[in-house]
Amino acid sequence: MPSLESYRKELDYSYAPGLFPCMEAVRKRPDAVRRVIVSSRLAEGSAKDGLMRLCEKQGIRVETADRALARLSGKENVFAAAVFEKRQGSLSSDEKHLVLHHPSDKGNLGTMLRTALGFGFRNIAVIRPAADWDDPHVIRASMGAMFSLEIAGYDDFSQYRQAYPAHALFPFMLTGALPPEEAARGLSGPYALILGNEGSGLPQEFASLGQAVRIPHSGDIDSLNLAIAAGIGMYVFSSLTS
Amino acid sequence: MPSLESYRKELDYSYAPGLFPCMEAVRKRPDAVRRVIVSSRLAEGSAKDGLMRLCEKQGIRVETADRALARLSGKENVFAAAVFEKRQGSLSSDEKHLVLHHPSDKGNLGTMLRTALGFGFRNIAVIRPAADWDDPHVIRASMGAMFSLEIAGYDDFSQYRQAYPAHALFPFMLTGALPPEEAARGLSGPYALILGNEGSGLPQEFASLGQAVRIPHSGDIDSLNLAIAAGIGMYVFSSLTS
Known part of the structure; x- marks a missing residue:
């Protein structure tokens, strides 16, 4: 088996560092996991036993490789990582979507x-x-949530829209007309919440693509943090729609 | 004037790095600002002019010191920083409180x-x-919000409670009984939202101190990120109470 490289975007595989994200990879997408690397310092106990048992059941090879682990994770306190194959996700036409337009911060993206x-x-x-x-970094910040999600990339918004023309669109904008509760009221059928970049938000033309939403906040701050706005938006829409 | 040291908790002063946080310090707490440091690479323009004018008006000295700035901020792309005196905040008995129990992540704290x-x-x-x-790091993540807040530290929760015995308490817990909308309904008078540590949450005994609140989410994740939970909690309570 070839030796593992430090992560680069060009590779067709990546790493899920940390015991919990690693377990999520093995549990939720076992076919994509090429192998699991553990530290010799991973304490014997139920967490290790659980990981070992799961890998054995799925036919996934487990290697002890301290140096590779430290190099790949960039951290000394990571005790396990899954090596997994990347894939393009496939979205459902019938389900609600979260659309992230130019998100640039890895931690924010993982949290979202x-x-x-x-x-x-x-x-x-x-x-x-x-x-x-x-x-x-994103996988770690997501706590491995991404192994339970379908994530698809698009070169621009119109490419996404062509693929899913029926979703009701709710761009989140500082100039939005309605708070999320009013926008979500009475909504049925598939919809998409659209959130812009951390620094610049959504371009103004998004306002005319759907029902623009604004989360009310005081004028003492310029804007909410992107992950906070996304969290409030998803919370309100998911609790008011079925 | 003594030379500036790298930040340590023991110092009686700290730094607000970044143009926006620096402006907030000068605008909102001018008496606490000892001086402002700018980079020679800070572009001439309205942002620089605004900062200079504000400092002049407040009688705050501005120095150009590239090396000090890079050392203090730990980043090369920081073009301004305010040096400010720390102080213990003073909370009001009549206003709503956010109580953070053992928050450990600086980025999360700033976002909150x-x-x-x-x-x-x-x-x-x-x-x-x-x-x-x-x-x-916290000041930068808060975008300087902390200069508009009263922040007070306590050695334990009972010390806080003794000082503010009348606030209705709402601990946020995974075992909480009510969603935030129901807990906030009909609430009048001062209240406190209490959120626990990123990893361990609140100790179980908090459940009996007030009305425990749970933000409903699917069983696919263990818990929400702390800053997300705090954001949803504050959003719901502030929009349903006056």
């Missing part, structure tokens, strides 16, 4: 993926340029 | 402070041990 899974948004569209969602 | 200001929570209690809210 974890939150999306928590509120039943299993279909994620990412409009490029964007942070690489297969990057180990 | 920014969100708190956005939803009108201007009184923040932090129960130690906790991340240092005067740390430049």
Whole structure:
């Protein structure tokens, strides 16, 4: 088996660092996991036993390789990592979507993926340029949530829209007309929440593509953090629609 | 004037790195700002002019010091920083509080402070041990929001409670009985939202101190990210109470 390289976007595989994200990879997408690397310092106990048993059941090879682990994760305190094959996700036409337009911060992206899974948004569209969602930092921040999600990348918003023309669109904008509760009221059928870049938000033309939403907040701050806005939006929409 | 040291918790001053946080310090707490440091690479223009004018008006000295700036901020792309005196905040008995019990992540803490200001929570209690809210990383993540907040530290929760015995308490817990909308309904008078540590949450005994709240989410994730949970909690409570 070839030796493992430090992560680069060009590779066709990536790493899920950390015991919990590694377990999620093995549990939720076993066919994609090429092997699992563990540290010799991983304490004997139920967590290790669970991982070993799961890998054995799935026919996944487990190697002890301290140096490779430290190199791949960039951290000394990572005790396990899964090596997994990347794939393009496939979104459902019938389910609600989260559309992320040019997200640039890896931590924010991972947090949004974890939150999306928590509120039943299993279909994620990412409009490029964007942070690489297969990057180990994103996977770690998502706590492995991405292994339970379908994530598909698009070169621009119109490419996404062509593929899913029927979704009701809700761009989140500082100039939005309605708070999320009013926008979500009475909504039935598939819909998409659209959130812009951390620094620049969504371009103004998105306002005319659907019903623009604004999360009310005081004028003491310029805007909410992107992951916070996405979290509130997904919470409100998922609790008011079925 | 003594030379500036790299930030340590023991210092009686800290740094607000970045143009926006620096402006917030000068605007909102001018008496606490000892001086402002700018980079020779700070482009001439309206942002620089605005900062210069504000400092002149407040009688705050501005120095150009590239090396000090890079050392203090740990980043090459920081073009301004305010040097400010720390102080213990003072909470109001009449206003709503956000109580953070052992928050440990600086980025999360800064994001929560920014969100708190956005939803009108201007009184923040932090129960130690906790991340240092005067740390430049926190200030940067808060986008300078902390200069508009009162932040007070306590050695344990009972010390906070003794000082503010009348606030209705809402601990956020995975075992909480009510969703935030139901807990907030009909609420009048001062209240406190209490959120626990990123990894361990709140100790179980908090359930009996007030009305425990749970933000509903699917069983596909263990818990929401702390800053996301705090954001949803503050959003719901502030929009349903006056």
